[in-house]
Amino acid sequence: MINNQWYAILSSREVPRGRPVGVTRLSRRLALWRDATGAPHCIADVCCHRGASLALGRVEGDHLACPFHGFAYDASGRVVSIPANGAHAPVPPNFRVASYPCRDEHGLIWVWNGEQGEGLPDIPFFDELDSGFSYGELSEVWDVHYTRAIENQLDVVHVPFVHATTIGRGGKSLVNGPVVRWEGTRMTYYVDNVADEGQAPLRPDEVENPERLFSLQLQMPNIWQNRISEKLRVMAAFAPIDDEHTMIYLRFYQKFMGIPVMRQAVNGLGNVANRTILHQDRRVVLTQLPKRTELRMGENLVQGDLPIIEFRRKREELMRKPARP
Numbered sequence: 001m002i003n004n005q006w007y008a009i010l011s012s013r014e015v016p017r018g019r020p021v022g023v024t025r026l027s028r029r030l031a032l033w034r035d036a037t038g039a040p041h042c043i044a045d046v047c048c049h050r051g052a053s054l055a056l057g058r059v060e061g062d063h064l065a066c067p068f069h070g071f072a073y074d075a076s077g078r079v080v081s082i083p084a085n086g087a088h089a090p091v092p093p094n095f096r097v098a099s100y101p102c103r104d105e106h107g108l109i110w111v112w113n114g115e116q117g118e119g120l121p122d123i124p125f126f127d128e129l130d131s132g133f134s135y136g137e138l139s140e141v142w143d144v145h146y147t148r149a150i151e152n153q154l155d156v157v158h159v160p161f162v163h164a165t166t167i168g169r170g171g172k173s174l175v176n177g178p179v180v181r182w183e184g185t186r187m188t189y190y191v192d193n194v195a196d197e198g199q200a201p202l203r204p205d206e207v208e209n210p211e212r213l214f215s216l217q218l219q220m221p222n223i224w225q226n227r228i229s230e231k232l233r234v235m236a237a238f239a240p241i242d243d244e245h246t247m248i249y250l251r252f253y254q255k256f257m258g259i260p261v262m263r264q265a266v267n268g269l270g271n272v273a274n275r276t277i278l279h280q281d282r283r284v285v286l287t288q289l290p291k292r293t294e295l296r297m298g299e300n301l302v303q304g305d306l307p308i309i310e311f312r313r314k315r316e317e318l319m320r321k322p323a324r325p
């Protein structure tokens, strides 16, 4: 995992009020619950008493109580009461588990993977999706590291092959560019796939006015959007489970249908289309070896793979970054 990043790990609807949930994310077992105000909290899901899963426990006010002997935890992971010792007994400071700063924004639950303290940065999101859009969401687990799942969305070369019957119809197999632009940790890539009529592909610096082209964006470390049009977007979050599994949340966002009942129907149809396309990808991506990628891993990449190369470079750079000041 990249240090000092907000990772989208769950859909907001998966963390209800009044009941904890347990998940594996970022290769850790985590317990999440909402306090009395509805704010989510996230701590390690292994009780410091005798190792039970806290996610099987109960929400008591702002606290999470272990199902085994009732130790109650606050949001910082500290035990605040030990029932067997009596309500007024002090709790030694070593009675605690790891905690992770946690937020609920844009319909997703985010955890901070890194050093804690004051002044954590804002969560970077595609903010335009918060105004006027509605969405439908689907999710599924893929048996790959999240780098492979993300790279599949950065792959402009695969479209006429994997999606020959859907979004890749027309056999536009020749890849001009693509043009990649970074703003901080956000990549925008412009796609210019064309029919092969014997010409050589344009180099990225030969593609004129890339802004007129179709574009997609990756926001490190794990969200992506396809800017199909002003009123239609596909967004995905790739939540790392462990080195060999990723939970994909895929959303169809639209604002062309304003009538509330019709909105849901349109979003549902959008999901059906998204699932079909996703499963065309899944069939091939699940066969890729190794299951995770690195900057230097001996693959034979081509010019059209530029967004993937840029992603690997940025990831490597962020992994090597020194700790927060």
Ligand code: FES
Pocket (backbone or CB within 6 Å): 047, 048, 049, 050, 051, 052, 066, 067, 068, 069, 070, 071
């Ligand atoms: S194992 Fe959690 S309170 Fe005993």
Ligand SMILES: [Fe+2]
Pocket (backbone or CB within 6 Å): 152, 158, 159, 162, 163, 277, 281
């Ligand atoms: Fe695809």
